[in-house]
Amino acid sequence: MSKPGPSVHRDLAWALKQQAKRTGERAPSVRGADWGLATVTAVNTDGTVDADGIEDIRCLDTYTLPAVGDVIRIDQSSSGNWLAMGALATVSGWTTLTLAAGYTNPGHGYTASWMREGRRIWMRGRIGPTSGTIADGDTLATIPTAIRPGVAVAWGVARDAGAMPAVCRLEITAAGALRTFQSTNLPQWVGLDGITYTI
16 A cells, blocks of 8 residues: 655645634634624514624614614624624715605705714704695605604694794604694794604
8 A cells, every 4th residue: 555645745734724724713712802894684682683694792782773784893702702882873964855745945944854874863954835834734745764763753843933832743653754733823834953863
């Protein structure tokens, strides 16, 4: 029986070295602590999240509203434990809100628009009818699906001085309808300035 030649020994030694290197690159006990980015695939009831195939990642107390689809920073300790540091900020510029038929900017104030900052939505601008006043309970716009609050929310907002105090109720329904309510002294316009909520 013949012995393997030197080239076989070299090939085997190289293969073992490469395998050890790959194992070390994956083992936190060898490479030390690490961090990276991952996309949340599940939010668990115990306060952990799953992301990119990693399960039960603990969340910092500052990461209070995890959601599927969040791009998060994750840290791994040398013992292999994972920690979700929080979602990366998503900041958009101001996006014009598409108004329902019969509504427009009343000629003063910002154009009705929204901006996203992480999970926070900001709104600004003024909305008025193309003629007359805003009917009680009328839908002024439909909020885009991606920025709807998920539950009905409401605010007291500025309006024209046709009533005192110059405030009326504005709400966003869970279905995204932006509506205003004022049963008497109907408003000529309403303001969105200062409205903010989380998604």
